[in-house]
Amino acid sequence: MPFFAVPFIHRGLRPLFRVALCSQLLWPALAFADTPYDQMVRDARAGNYTPALTVLRQVPANQATTSQISDHLQIAGWAGLDAEVVQVYETQGRNRVLPVQALTATARAYRNLKRWDSATELYNKALALEPQNPDLQLGLAMTQADAGKPEEAVIRTKALVAAKPDDPSRRLALAYALTRAGKNYDALFEYDQAFIRAGSKPDVAREYVYALQRVRLPEPALRLARQRPGLIDPVQLRRLEGDVAAEQVRMAEFATRSEKERFDIADRALKTYDQLLATWTPDPQAKDDVTRWRIDRLGALKARARTAQVISEYQNLIGEGVNIPTYAMRWVAAAHLDQRQPEIAADQYRQVLAAPDRDPADYVEDTTALYYALQESGHEDEARTVAENLAKSQNPRVELKGLPFGNPNDSWMDAQQLAAQAETTGSDLKSGEQRLQTLVDQAPGNTGLRVAQADLYRDRAWPRRSESELKEVEALTPRDIGLEVAQGHTAMDLQEWRQMDELADDAMARFPDNRQVQRLDRLRDVHDMAELRVQTYGGKANGGGGNAGAVAGSRDFGIETLLYSPPIDEDWRVFTGVGYAIGDFQEGTGTDRWERLGVDRRTRDMTLEAEVSNHDFGYGAKQGARVAITRDINDNWQYGGSFAYLSANTPLRALNSDVTSNGGSGFIRWRANESREWKLSVSPSHFSDGNNRVEALLTGREGVYSTPKVQVDLGLEVGASHNSESEDVPYFNPKSDFSVLPTVNVNHVLYHRYETTWSQQFQAGAGTYSQRDYSTGGIGLLGYGQRYSWNDVFEVGGLFSVINRPYDGNRETDLRLLVDLTYRF
Known part of the structure; x- marks a missing residue:
């Protein structure tokens, strides 16, 4: 919490109690009762002490009478010459039988000099003469309060107030004792009662202002001080103004109905600080106050979400050698966390939590902030430990x-x-x-x-x-x-x-x-941006018994670019794309160029996509079309289907021989949670050469290990297909086949900071492939890739894989590189 300056509790009380405790002073008969001396005494009562003191100082110590010593003690006390009072008493009056008024003046002098035991002794001596004297009771109570015995002072002054509750001086004495006992709110009640009864007296009003300030009510204290110019000195007035701003800083941190309300409070605090700094910075005597205002102003800047300025001003203060208190370091740490500097924030929160003057009420909040600083700086394990310990x-x-x-x-x-x-x-x-x-x-x-x-x-x-x-x-x-x-x-x-x-x-x-x-x-x-997608691949096949690349070609390459428009009427997007593919086969090099134009609609529980396309694979331009739909049943189940005329899934080797296909696909997916799902798809197609193909694929994924940086999944692919025509076709077309490929997939996060992530992927699999009329053979798969995403709008990834498997009984090794890129703008 912002620091609130607390005035010296003695200030303002001494003049008041000097009058109160001397109100019953009685003058004894003087040794030389001539008219000039009587006039000097009257002048001393009016505040002109010098003439009487000059005369009394000239009286030899061994000739001074008890009355003269008594006069000397009282007049010197009025003049505020506490040391002289004590010196006269100790050299001339200690062994005299002095009147109560002289003992009181001496006791008060001892108290002002912080000689508590001597003051207590004299007050008790005076009370032995006049046990019911309220002024003596008040003086003794205040001495007890100053001497570190406030509880005794509270008991004594409470009894005095109970005897005469309308006496403001008694209320003030009780308030003073309560303040010394650390009971500021109880003290405020007594100051308030004194103010109600004697608020017109400057001393009473002044103590009321200070009491309000001590209980962190600077706004009413400042209002009263401004209503009565001169009530408190300019130094205390400026400190009150600073306390009002500090109170506004504290209020700006409270939850409100809107951010604007908090900002309004913070803005008022900043305006006050700016005025104070402009007024008092040039004054060297106000340096300490100016420094405190600059520190407390950090809280207003933080509440106003001007965290960059918090850090800048903090660095200025550090450069000037200012020691930043713990309550302000919390704001600085929060500013660094807000400005995405979590490493600095974590160190500063550790400093706050280890500080001996930390506020226990902030422990949970500060520890929570430390957790987030550690989490955002990549120290997930340490962050989790912090949370568990909390x-x-x-x-x-x-x-x-x-x-x-x-x-x-x-x-x-x-x-x-x-x-x-x-x-x-x-x-x-x-x-x-x-x-x-x-x-x-x-x-x-x-x-x-x-x-x-x-x-x-x-x-x-x-x-x-x-x-x-x-x-x-x-x-x-x-x-x-x-x-x-x-x-x-x-x-x-x-x-x-x-x-x-x-x-x-x-x-x-x-x-x-x-x-x-x-x-x-x-x-x-x-979401409202346009989107560019680019996918490309390349491969090289070896082996295959002289028929390398039976499916994709011995060398193949392909690239497709899609551009989506920003959303239209929220749900719709138009897209267009172009693509190119090439592959080397026994029959020669096959190519395909295509253009796509379509629209997609994304609404709750449904994604719909439709497009028309134009293809050129060496036999003239041919048009195709496709529609696809995906429907969500609930969080676990999803189904969908598609139909394509001149399907993009037609093998390039078939297109190279002017064989096209039309087909469809249907799927159903079950997803238990983020780490477990299964999907079954069935895809029938009809080729222009009369072949009918049916493919089925079951895929599954099960997460088996997960940390913030490493995720391991077990995967399974089970595929089967059947073709009605398996001979005399210019593309790989087994009568039927069946494959099982378990895989292990590892994703390792190399770097993660807010919206930027860089990761690497490992893939390994080993399974079997069975083809009708051929023996069953093994499948081996190894893959490695990397992926990088930045600022929510850019993502690129690549995967290089090696797969070894048989085709028509001949083993083939296929090297492939897949790259995809997404950019939103």
């Missing part, structure tokens, strides 16, 4: 006096939620799901938990389940920004583009500087 450090309930079972601890729930989410970001989604579900069962009304659970469902490829969960949360807190952002992402996964736009627009209007909101808006912008 969860262990918090108790489920807060013990309160009078409540045998305490109250639920919100910090415990926050820490448990963080630990559960740490498991999901560590790729242990199943454990994270179970842990979150347990927490939701305990606190079904916790919006943050329910939103986190919905986000987990989306990560597990269950967007409809996520949507249902968020709808239930919406009934509890319909305007929660976390809820709205999660709904936006879910709408995107469900291809609910209009809903996504409404959510993104509303979130941006309410919280334009929220990073989560900005992320949602960025993904919406990417």
Whole structure:
């Protein structure tokens, strides 16, 4: 929290109590009662102390009477000459029988000189003479408070207030004792009572201002000070103005109905700081205050989401040798995290958490921030450890006096939620799901938990389940920004583009500087972009018994470029593309050039695509067409189909002999979650040479190991085909065949930072291939690839593979390179 300057609690009290404690002063008879001396005494009472003191100082110590010593002690006390009072008492009055007024003046002098024991001794001596004297009781109570015995002072002054509750001086004394006891809010009540009864007195009003300041109510304190010019000195006034700005900084960090409200508060604080700095920076005596304002101003800048300026001003302060306090380092660390400098933020959060003056109330928040800094800097294991340790450090309930079972601890729930989410970001989604579900069962009304659970469902490829969960949360807190952002992402996964736009627009209007909101808006912008896709491949086949490249050719190459328009009316896109393929066969070199023009429509539960095409493979231009549809039944089941006239799946070797095909395909897919799925597809086709082919393919994937950097999947491909015409056709056309190929696929993340990812892939497989009229042979597969994505708009990847397998009983080794690129603009 911003530092609040606290005035010296003695300031303003001494003049008041000097008057109060001397109000009953009685003058004894003087040794020389001549008229000039009487006048000097009267002048001393009026504030002209010098004449009387001059005369009294000239009286020899061995000739001074008790009355003269008493006069000397009292007048010197009025003059504020505490050292002289003590010196006269110790050299001349200690062994005299002095009146109560002289003892009181001496006790007060000892107290002002912080000689508490001597002051206490004299107050008790005076009270022995006048035990009911309230002024003596007040003086002793204040001495006890100053001497480190505030509880005794509180007991004494409470008794005085109870005896005369309307006496403002007694209220002030009790407030003073309570302040010394650290009970500032109780003290404020007494100062308030004194102000009600004697608020017109400057000393009372001044102490009330300071009391308000001590309990962090600088705004009413400043208002009262401004209503009465001269009530406090300019130094204290400027510090009050700084405290008001610091209070606004603290308020700007509280949750409000909109980001704009927080920004308005922060803007007021920044305006105040700018005025103070412009006024007082040139004054060397205000250097300490100016430095404190510059530090506290960091909080206003951070609340205003001007985090780059926070870092810049922090660096300026460090360059000037300023020691940044812990409460401000929290703002600096948050600024570095916001500016995507997580390594610096992590070091600074560690510094904050290790600081001896850290605020325990901020421990969970700061540890959570450290977790995110570590997570974003690539230290996932350390981040997870931090989250687990935080969860262990918090108790489920807060013990309160009078409540045998305490109250639920919100910090415990926050820490448990963080630990559960740490498991999901560590790729242990199943454990994270179970842990979150347990927490939701305990606190079904916790919006943050329910939103986190919905986000987990989306990560597990269950967007409809996520949507249902968020709808239930919406009934509890319909305007929660976390809820709205999660709904936006879910709408995107469900291809609910209009809903996504409404959510993104509303979130941006309410919280334009929220990073989560900005992320949602960025993904919406990417969706609205045009898209370029490029795919290319090349291969070389060896072996094959003189018929190398029985399927794709001994050397082959192909490339296709597709360009999609930005969305039209949200759901529609127009696309166009061109492609080229070439391959070397026994019959000669085959080529195919094609152009495509089509449209796709993406709506909830359905993706539809239709196109027309033109092909030129050496026998004149020929037109083709294709339609395809994909439908989602729910989060687990999906089916689809397609039909093509002059199918793009026709082998190039067949086209080289002017054999075309028409065909279709149907599939059904079951997906349990993000790491397990199976798909079965059946693809019949009819060739222009009369051949009818039916192909079936079953593919499956099972995740077996996952960390933030490494994912391992087991795969399986089971394929079969049948052709009605297997002889006298110019392309590979087995009567029937069957293959089984288990694979191991490894994805290793080499670098990940926000929207930039670089990874490498390894692939290995070994299986069998059986072809009718030929013996069964083995299949071996090895592959290596890399993939790079940047800023949501660019992705490129390549895969080089080697596969060895038989065709028509002849073993062939095929080297292939596949490259794909996607760019949105």
